Amino acid sequence: MKHLFVLVSTFGLSISHSAVWAAGDAARGAAFFQQCAACHSTTAGEHLTGPSLANVWERKAGTVADFHRYSDALKRATFVWNAKTLDKWLTDPEAFIPGTSMTFPGLRDSNARQDVIAYIKAISEGKAPTLAQRGGGMMMNMQSAHADLKAAPADGQVTAIKHCADTYTVSTADGKNNKVWEFNLRFKTDSSRLGPTPGKPVIVGAGMQGDRASVVFAGPGEISGFVEQACP
Ligand code: HEC
Numbered sequence: 001m002k003h004l005f006v007l008v009s010t011f012g013l014s015i016s017h018s019a020v021w022a023a024g025d026a027a028r029g030a031a032f033f034q035q036c037a038a039c040h041s042t043t044a045g046e047h048l049t050g051p052s053l054a055n056v057w058e059r060k061a062g063t064v065a066d067f068h069r070y071s072d073a074l075k076r077a078t079f080v081w082n083a084k085t086l087d088k089w090l091t092d093p094e095a096f097i098p099g100t101s102m103t104f105p106g107l108r109d110s111n112a113r114q115d116v117i118a119y120i121k122a123i124s125e126g127k128a129p130t131l132a133q134r135g136g137g138m139m140m141n142m143q144s145a146h147a148d149l150k151a152a153p154a155d156g157q158v159t160a161i162k163h164c165a166d167t168y169t170v171s172t173a174d175g176k177n178n179k180v181w182e183f184n185l186r187f188k189t190d191s192s193r194l195g196p197t198p199g200k201p202v203i204v205g206a207g208m209q210g211d212r213a214s215v216v217f218a219g220p221g222e223i224s225g226f227v228e229q230a231c232p
Pocket residue numbers: 033035036037038039040049050051053056060061062063064069070071072073074075081090099100101102103104107116
């Protein structure tokens with residue numbers, strides 16, 4: 001009897017505890033959202049690895065019209081995103097939607113989930129605490145990771161690419177010729193509004209000190225034509 005009483009009162013405590021947190025705190029959620037920001041923008045129409053989360057609240061899952069990378073699993077979903085479905089999703093995405101392409105292990109902490117959910121709701125309502133207000137170096141990095149490539153500085157503007165043996169020589173508008181091992185140079189495309197001007201690829205990456213770097217083109221059709229097979 002005594003044991004039972006202890007059990008019941010503990011249960012009662014945990015219920016009132018979760019009730020206190022049920023609403024979540026959007027400002028704290030904005031901080032937790034840093035874990036999501038690598039893959040999700042909160043700007044409408046800006047899609048990264050995952051879709052923009054600008055308007056997901058009360059929207060049917062898998063239906064952001066101009067996001068082209070949904071898994072079949074999420075496209076088949078028939079529910080809308082609300083406090084209940086987001087809580088299940090953020091606990092363990094793969095368990096909730098087997099076959100999802102969101103490779104995120106989940107937020108095990110219930111309070112953190114409620115805070116992130118409050119933040120997602122606030123975004124859709126246009127009341128989210130903004131990243132600038134929150135400050136934080138992490139966010140600054142996120143933003144520069146997807147900066148406007150049309151505004152690249154001279155040392156990022158690629159004027160020519162030559163390939164010889166196992167080496168690319170990437171010439172930039174500041175007059176430098178950067179030699180990069182072919183295995184360390186990636187070619188990417190960015191057709192978003194932040195992508196480079198057609199015909200004006202941009203090199204981004206690790207300071208180009210012979211380390212990994214990426215040349216970003218406006219579209220795939222430009223790539224092979226831009227690279228000249230030539231030895232100095
Ligand atoms: C590693 C990248 C990555 C991270 C980190 C990530 N997501 Fe995702 N997210 C995705 C991808 C990819 C999808 C699309 C999944 C699919 O189609 O199966 C997605 C889908 C979603 C959706 C459904 C959107 C829709 O239109 O139906 C929500 C909501 C979401 N993520 C929230 C979050 C939150 C909140 C976090 C942080 C706690 C997070 N994600 C972290 C990549 C990520």
